Amino acid sequence: MSVRAGVLGATGAVGQRLVQLLDPHPEFEITALTASESSAGQSYREAAKWRIDSPIPADVAEMTVTETTPEAVSDNLDIIFSSLPSGVGRDVEPAFCEAGYVVSSNSSNHRTASDIPLTVPEVNPSHLDLIEVQRDERGWDGALVKNPNCSTITMVPPLAAVEEEFGLDRVTVATLQAVSGAGYDGVSSMEIIDNAIPHIGGEENKMESESRKLLGEFDGAEVQWHDARVEASCNRIPTLDGHLENVWVDTVDETNADDIIEAMETYPSAELHSSPDDLIHVFDDAKRPQPRLDRTREDGMTVTAGGVQETDGGVQFNCLAHNTLRGAAGASVLNGELLAKQGYL
Template identity: 70%
Template structure:
């Protein structure tokens, strides 16, 4: 089965990650690329200032870039991946949905909308059924699915594993986030070299709200948020890729660090083409200095979560977790959601 896909906002940093990840994909075939009006009409190679660490795939380089509008995209496209800035996406995505397209979006708009699935395939695939509620509410034939923020994706699989085994009541997290999370021109070198920035606009709220939605329950009609309290402090540091996070969790039960490590490492993955063989890799007591962004972000093609430093606190556990923010945390997350849509029969 071949699924025809398009990328909205294909020339940006996340759009280029989509191009990389879709090269040689067993199911998805790129048939449409869109960007701003200034790029429309050019070949992708001419329109994109390619910054990825691999060459532009030959079968993509000569595709003509279209405008980001339903009239410029063929009706034969089965699935659209959106990497648009949220301000643009909030205006453009509904037009595609009303036109009947299925959109797997990395953009932050509508993530917390009550009828929009916010999904990590290994964590809450059943939330896809919100699509039926969404279609009833909004009167369109398309479907919108979102992946969460890159910092949220790093933490939530670990919370899901611990919640399943021991019950999470509270989570506090401090993040050390890579500069690529802000986009190519998001943080200047003069700001970040020899520095750390203890504020990332809107990031803390995303982690605190998206986590509870991802871990929430869907009863077929509405989704209820998980009742755990989540608090976040988000910081930008001068690493290129890979978000490292220090997490403190209060648990209903009182597991030993060894039991927690076992629950994390044995948490099941999902059988999708881009999914890692093992979702969470756990470092033992003999490697307290891991995970590290430079050494561990590319585990399982950048799609796995790494955990280390698991130890006890008076009310639960503390640990560090790491994920590649533009692979697992952005384009790769949206790609996995697209694969889930196919697997579950929505496409």
């Protein structure tokens, strides 16, 4: 039997990716789509202004879009995927949870709240048990689970591999982030063409805080954040998709490039439908990974790395992930698969 799924904010860039991923999914069936009040009542085809590089799925194109309220959606839902703007999601997502819905959200609100699981299934699946704490503290029957920021999720799997074998003391990262990370209307062509923007508002703080929560330990009551020092500088560049990052790591234990590569290549994936066979692929070529060449590896769900070299305190490497697949919609779907597997739906 299919898991009945709704999508909040279904007409936006990440919402469209969610529809693209969920429509052919063997475990989920789309049964509700929501958007703003101005789009409610229209068919999804009319409301979405479809911009994904594959045709709009025929079996959802004529579905009627509803308002984004618990009262407007069907009661026949097992899970809701949210791609709402954080300012909207801050109030709307808890309202759905209070109404009994389980929400897997890509929105940035509540990611670092003490009782909200922030989860990458291949890295910290045990954090999902924070749902029991959340339900006790908030008194709702639903649940709210978050995936991290698209830049955070690019570096965390490689960092998790390093942490497991050698420990993390300090992480410094400089990002080269694609324009799709800002949404369709986020960066004007006049601003980004022949240019690079050396600041993305709020992005550094997200990377610095979310990574420490993801790499922390859940003790049954709360997540003890990892104590590594994390510093980020985030830059927007004129690529369409794929966030490339330069990462410097000071490790607790002495290591070398070969050991780091082995740790990354052998770091396990998860037994979920959307998890890639190889969570981290490491290139021998120091000029890889590159966004245009490597962002869609294993349907855009693999994190690629390269340029691994020793430093005085540890290692430096480059890593890349598709920001709207592994870093957004695909991450939410993975969390939905984990919720289903662990019996939370």
